[in-house]
Amino acid sequence: METAIAFIIIFGSIVFFHELGHFIFAKRAGIMVREFAIGMGPKIYGMTKGETMYTIRLLPIGGYVRMAGEDLDSVELQPGYRLGIHLNVNDEIDQIVLNQNKQFPDMLFLEVEKSDLSKEMYIEGYDEEEKLVRYKVARNAVLNENGKETFIAPFDRQFGSKTVGQRSMTIFAGPLFNFVLSFFIFLLIGLLQGVPTYEPVITTVVADSPAAQAGMKDGDLVTKINGNSISTWEELSEEIKLSPNEKMNFTVNRNGQLIEIPMTPKEVTSGKEKVGQIGVQYVSPLEKNPIKAVAFGAEQTYEWTKRIFTLLGTLVSGNFSIDDLSGPVGIYKATEEVAQSGVYNLMHWAAILSINLGIMNLLPLPALDGGRLLFFLFEAIRGKPVDKQKEGMVHFVGIMLLMVLMVVVTWNDIQRFFF
Known part of the structure; x- marks a missing residue:
């Protein structure tokens, strides 16, 4: 039950912010929004306020903002009515x-x-x-x-009456708001939990390791290696990795006292490389600082965006198979596992999912926001819009292919987790 609630809150929030981006910029452009929907399929709740109906629908696989002038929205009165x-x-x-x-x-x-x-x-x-x-x-x-x-809907309130720039911004705002949501989630984590300082403080010394044998203790702050200043855990880790079987001199601050600790990292195999290891574990200290929390939000959003794009690159290059993809069932199971490790990890997971949704929607594929933006780009270059029937057919084929992909991915998830 807790997993179901966490999934509904996370997925619902991500979809809500995505559609909120479309909604706000449609309103800013003067476009009439007929419906703001969370979920797809049959309506389970609806409320009309002003000219917009707000609905919650049965299937938790997305949402939409239906704008005047799109698809079959036009109202016509035939002679004889x-x-x-x-x-x-x-x-x-x-x-x-x-x-x-x-x-x-x-x-x-x-x-x-x-x-x-x-x-x-x-x-x-x-x-x-x-x-x-x-x-x-x-x-x-x-x-x-x-x-x-x-x-x-008078013509000037319809989506098609707006400039290429206004229509593009209305469509782009959905993915954009996913990145904004991610930033604020990471910012909130930084404010409530604290921001990692990445100071080179030894969290745990493993028994019978080179560090334990040399006398290193939990809580030691490494300040120098071989006389060279060390300020981050990354610098410490890199120095050790590059020095297998080489004698090193560590200067540590232990309760305000500087201590010299000589030791030799043992050689271990990591992938195809031989690297050094001294046998310590690390969890970064946390600092509650509002300014650093803002920087942390931006940094984490950027880093995870870069990682997801890298993952997409492996998919395009063929180093990633469809069996590795997950749909709603896979996301639900992952949410269940993450929820067991605490609320901050769950927030972190929500931020990553939001970035992922933003990036996936920006892909230049039919029926996705990126596909529609591609048509707007063609319109801007050509100086006139692409034929509506042809564009509609492309998007229809895209929707069908996406539905097939969704079915395949969901079936893979069911087999993976329940059989």
């Missing part, structure tokens, strides 16, 4: 009813002759006296069809 209309104080249509079940005071009825609910914003048709009339449609008009209400 019989509909009811309501006029506001300016004699503009503010309600359009496509069924007879809902009535308004002073409702008028029209048989549509022609209309434009996007640019010119009008409906022309025959009233009950067979007289041809024309009414202007209000910018905030609502269409009611079989009990479902939809705001009419």
Whole structure:
């Protein structure tokens, strides 16, 4: 149960921030957002506020922000439609009813002759006296069809009406917010737990090791090796690795007293290399410093971004197989293991997942944010957009391929963890 709650909170937060990025920049560009959804598939909860419906859906495999003018969003009234209309104080249509079940005071009825609910914003048709009339449609008009209400979206409120830059930023903002979320999680870890100082302090001396035999103690702070100053654990570790079977002189600070400790690292095999080892373990001391916590957040976000890109490089080069990939089931099992090691490790895991989602969405593949940005790049270069039907077909094929990949990866996870 605890794992399920942790998974829902982590995955839900990551998806929420991703979609929040799309949502905020869509609003900034003046685009009407019809739905803000967490999850996919059937709706289990919904709430409408203003012109946007906020929903939670059954399948925890993502989310979306549905913007006016995308895909099949356009509202069209075909000639011959019989509909009811309501006029506001300016004699503009503010309600359009496509069924007879809902009535308004002073409702008028029209048989549509022609209309434009996007640019010119009008409906022309025959009233009950067979007289041809024309009414202007209000910018905030609502269409009611079989009990479902939809705001009419003037063309300047639609996604496609915006500049390439505005559309690109709206799409890019999703992955961007994943990196922002990661930064704030790492920042929070630094503020609450502390920032590693990476000081070369010996945490544990292993019994019967060269360090133990030479007299090194837990808590010794190494200040010099062979007379050369040492300030970080990385420097200490590198010096030892490069000196197998070579006598070294360590200067350590033990309770304020400087002590000289000579020892010879033993030679061990690490991969294809011979390296030195003295037999000590290390856990970096932590320091609570707000300024360093900010730097820690930025540094960790950058380092994990670099690592994930490196991993993607191995996938492209063929050194990584599809069996090594994990889907929601694999992420759930990993979350279960991480949750057992404490809340800070769980926060660290959430930050890594957020970076991973941001990077994966930026890949130039159809149906992903990166694929859409690629089409915007083509539009900027060509000076005109790619044909909508062709782009839609590419994205549709991409979605199908991604769904197949999701099924394969999920099946691999099920076999790996349950059989």
